[in-house]
Amino acid sequence: MEELNVRDKSKDTICAPATPHGESAIGIVRVSGKDAISIVDEMFVTKDIKTGILRNAKAGTMKHGLLLDSNKNIIDEVICSVFLAPNSYTGEDIVEISHHGSVYVQQQIIISLINKGVRVAANGEFSQRAFLNGKMDLSQAEAVADLIHARTAIAHDLAIKQLRGGYRNVLADLRNRLVNLLSLLELELDFSEENVEFAKRSDLKHAMSSIRMMLNRLIDSFATGNAFKNGIPIAIIGKPNSGKSTLLNAILNEERSIVSSISGTTRDTVEEVIQLNGVEYRFIDTAGIRHAVDRLESEGIKRSYKAVERARIVIYVVDLTQTSSEEVQSELVLLDTQVPLEGKKILIVGNKIDMVRSTRVQKKKWDAMGAMQVSAKQKLGINEVVNRIVTLSDQDDVRGKIMVTNARHYDAMRRALAALLVAEESFDEGMSMDLIASDIREVLHYLGEITGEVTTEEILNNIFDKFCIGK
Numbered sequence: 001m002e003e004l005n006v007r008d009k010s011k012d013t014i015c016a017p018a019t020p021h022g023e024s025a026i027g028i029v030r031v032s033g034k035d036a037i038s039i040v041d042e043m044f045v046t047k048d049i050k051t052g053i054l055r056n057a058k059a060g061t062m063k064h065g066l067l068l069d070s071n072k073n074i075i076d077e078v079i080c081s082v083f084l085a086p087n088s089y090t091g092e093d094i095v096e097i098s099h100h101g102s103v104y105v106q107q108q109i110i111i112s113l114i115n116k117g118v119r120v121a122a123n124g125e126f127s128q129r130a131f132l133n134g135k136m137d138l139s140q141a142e143a144v145a146d147l148i149h150a151r152t153a154i155a156h157d158l159a160i161k162q163l164r165g166g167y168r169n170v171l172a173d174l175r176n177r178l179v180n181l182l183s184l185l186e187l188e189l190d191f192s193e194e195n196v197e198f199a200k201r202s203d204l205k206h207a208m209s210s211i212r213m214m215l216n217r218l219i220d221s222f223a224t225g226n227a228f229k230n231g232i233p234i235a236i237i238g239k240p241n242s243g244k245s246t247l248l249n250a251i252l253n254e255e256r257s258i259v260s261s262i263s264g265t266t267r268d269t270v271e272e273v274i275q276l277n278g279v280e281y282r283f284i285d286t287a288g289i290r291h292a293v294d295r296l297e298s299e300g301i302k303r304s305y306k307a308v309e310r311a312r313i314v315i316y317v318v319d320l321t322q323t324s325s326e327e328v329q330s331e332l333v334l335l336d337t338q339v340p341l342e343g344k345k346i347l348i349v350g351n352k353i354d355m356v357r358s359t360r361v362q363k364k365k366w367d368a369m370g371a372m373q374v375s376a377k378q379k380l381g382i383n384e385v386v387n388r389i390v391t392l393s394d395q396d397d398v399r400g401k402i403m404v405t406n407a408r409h410y411d412a413m414r415r416a417l418a419a420l421l422v423a424e425e426s427f428d429e430g431m432s433m434d435l436i437a438s439d440i441r442e443v444l445h446y447l448g449e450i451t452g453e454v455t456t457e458e459i460l461n462n463i464f465d466k467f468c469i470g471k
């Protein structure tokens with residue numbers, strides 16, 4: 001009996017505005033589901049009051065006419081685009097009503113649809129249906145959201161690649177290898193009593209390690225992929241008064257294109273986001289690194305170290321009137337003991353060049369360290385700093401490469417790897433094939449979560465809730 005009360009919402013015909021709320025030249029209301037065409041058809045007439053136009057429309061055609069409310073009053077002159085299942089975004093029948101971009105008109109269209117039994121779609125419900133109807137896998141549906149949110153050329157590039165399949169081929173390859181491995185393990189299992197070996201131990205071991213290496217490569221690409229998608233973190237550090245904040249302001253003044261200023265959770269780290277050459281960078285201005293005299297200060301220094309830890313690029317600002325090139329070297333060694341700098345790009349910026357008469361010998365020493373000499377206050381050499389940052393970010397490494405950019409995928413891959421490591425260990429310890437096979441099945445399970453072969457209501461809700469309405 002109870003089951004009767006559970007309505008299958010996936011069968012509803014749904015509607016939602018597909019364009020942002022506000023006045024615009026054109027607005028679009030999207031309707032999807034088995035009754036989409038017949039319901040909109042009841043509201044739609046041609047200028048000479050012909051009806052039944054949409055149900056006879058060919059797939060992929062547009063019809064011009066009037067949209068009427070339940071009292072047969074004209075809501076607007078519209079164009080209806082008709083898409084037929086299964087060849088539509090959702091895989092269902094879809095009508096897209098293009099109307100004049102008036103908030104009132106859009107509202108009236110939605111109300112009329114609701115009156116006819118259409119339900120307003122939840123966030124991402126169109127894309128969710130596309131996934132459930134096999135129009136795209138889960139990672140592609142997520143790429144649609146990434147594409148909508150992309151603000152930079154590089155984020156766009158990454159989203160498009162994922163939309164076009166991304167690492168689907170790599171995952172399919174991994175899957176095949178795992179399934180092969182599993183069938184070998186199960187063969188051994190079936191015949192274990194007869195003491196026959198079907199696969200050489202070394203082959204099995206090799207199969208596992210090559211899968212591990214493939215997984216590791218994907219996992220490693222996340223740090224870079226994620227940075228390019230969400231903005232490359234750059235920490236600006238150095239002694240107090242070296243001119244860190246002045247340098248950041250100078251860079252911002254020259255290059256600011258995206259305006260956003262995020263004050264850190266604390267007063268002493270400030271984050272600024274700018275776009276350089278199609279990539280987003282997050283500059284984190286820190287409190288100077290000094291010997292802490294009180295607790296407040298030591299907290300500020302801790303945060304500076306945290307900023308360095310998070311950064312891919314570290315700009316180390318030096319006051320040229322105070323510090324020699326030799327001293328900088330030892331300061332960096334000291335910093336490295338606090339926060340490991342390995343894998344980070346370090347850019348030393350000697351500041352306040354306007355205050356010193358740099359000799360040729362001194363200049364050579366700074367140059368030899370790859371340090372720049374600038375005046376943040378007088379804006380000398382700032383463009384060079386910007387150019388160096390762009391070079392250091394290795395954009396060419398990312399463009400055209402397949403990278404993991406999605407934290408959910410990264411998480412699933414890490415769990416897959418953990419399960420694989422357990423399997424390898426069990427194998428080395430000579431555990432039963434039964435046990436190893438079950439670990440391998442777990443690896444497959446986690447990888448299946450990425451594309452959505454394995455999924456739960458919770459995973460789906462988590463993903464599609466983040467979509468905009470109408471997508």
Ligand SMILES: Nc1nc2c(ncn2[C@@H]2O[C@H](COP(=O)(O)OP(=O)(O)OP(=O)(O)O)[C@@H](O)[C@H]2O)c(=O)[nH]1
Nearest residue numbers: 240241242243244245246287288352375376377378
């Ligand atoms: N002559 C000269 N003065 C500079 C230059 N850059 C910064 N200053 C001055 O140095 C002082 C410190 O600058 P800030 O940018 O506040 O230095 P900071 O490193 O952010 O300092 P803290 O945040 O206290 O660690 C200010 O008086 C600046 O005007 C420069 O290129 N030349």
Ligand SMILES: [Mg+2]
Nearest residue numbers: 244245246286
């Ligand atoms: Mg400062």
